[in-house]
Amino acid sequence: MKLKVCGMRSGENIDSLIAQVNPDWMGLIFYGKSPRFVPEDFAESIVNFPIRKVGVFVNASLQEIKNTSNRFGLQTIQLHGEETSEFTKLVKEKTGLEVFKVFSIKEDIDWKTLEDFVPYVDYFLFDTFTKGYGGSGKTFDWKILRNYPFDKPFLLSGGLSIENIGDIQLLKAEIPQLAGLDINSKFEIEPALKDIGKIREFKERVSSVI
Numbered sequence: 505m506k507l508k509v510c511g512m513r514s515g516e517n518i519d520s521l522i523a524q525v526n527p528d529w530m531g532l533i534f535y536g537k538s539p540r541f542v543p544e545d546f547a548e549s550i551v552n553f554p555i556r557k558v559g560v561f562v563n564a565s566l567q568e569i570k571n572t573s574n575r576f577g578l579q580t581i582q583l584h585g586e587e588t589s590e591f592t593k594l595v596k597e598k599t600g601l602e603v604f605k606v607f608s609i610k611e612d613i614d615w616k617t618l619e620d621f622v623p624y625v626d627y628f629l630f631d632t633f634t635k636g637y638g639g640s641g642k643t644f645d646w647k648i649l650r651n652y653p654f655d656k657p658f659l660l661s662g663g664l665s666i667e668n669i670g671d672i673q674l675l676k677a678e679i680p681q682l683a684g685l686d687i688n689s690k691f692e693i694e695p696a697l698k699d700i701g702k703i704r705e706f707k708e709r710v711s712s713v714i
């Protein structure tokens with residue numbers, strides 16, 4: 505099971521994350537209203553870390569995505585707003601980077617609306633709907649995912665913590681397209697500062713059951 509740790513910002517914290525956990529991806533949030541927002545002048549202290557860096561964008565322009573990708577040396581673009589399939593295609597073609605398209609789940613999801621995105625995304629990511637777009641710390645009703653109709657792998661997000669590893673195990677047994685987990689606020693000491701020991705424990709416990 506792949507692991508993405510989202511909402512990192514401090515160089516020292518990133519250093520420990522790589523040394524002790526080495527997740528598949530680390531997320532950097534480029535949405536100004538988030539308490540985990542990473543300002544541009546952090547680029548120099550982050551760009552050279554040896555980890556796949558995911559830029560999380562909310563309804564940003566292609567130019568902004570390209571500029572930020574170059575400055576921070578991003579490998580992945582996470583589109584976390586109301587981006588259309590046409591825009592997602594443009595991002596994929598113009599950046600050539602890995603793309604995650606997020607769908608925030610309120611009560612239900614119409615799978616038909618995802619069809620046009622399939623050719624342009626590497627993973628879908630399902631998160632809990634929140635007015636602030638992400639980092640809610642709340643899970644959504646995972647039963648909705650039982651009807652997931654695509655072969656495309658997806659990441660599960662929204663309030664994941666050590667407490668719900670048992671349910672994640674059950675979900676994976678039902679839905680093999682569940683390829684990875686995205687963790688964030690349940691592992692925080694304060695916004696954008698993670699408890700690395702707790703993340704290590706999560707990774708070890710997930711690996712022991714899945």
Ligand SMILES: O=C(O)c1ccccc1NCC(=O)[C@H](O)[C@H](O)COP(=O)(O)O
Nearest residue numbers: 510538637638639640641662663688689
């Ligand atoms: O975390 C944020 O502050 C955030 C704000 C706006 C857009 C996305 C954001 N986070 C992106 C993520 O991928 C989070 O990991 C995801 O929302 C889950 O967060 P949590 O429920 O805290 O585990």
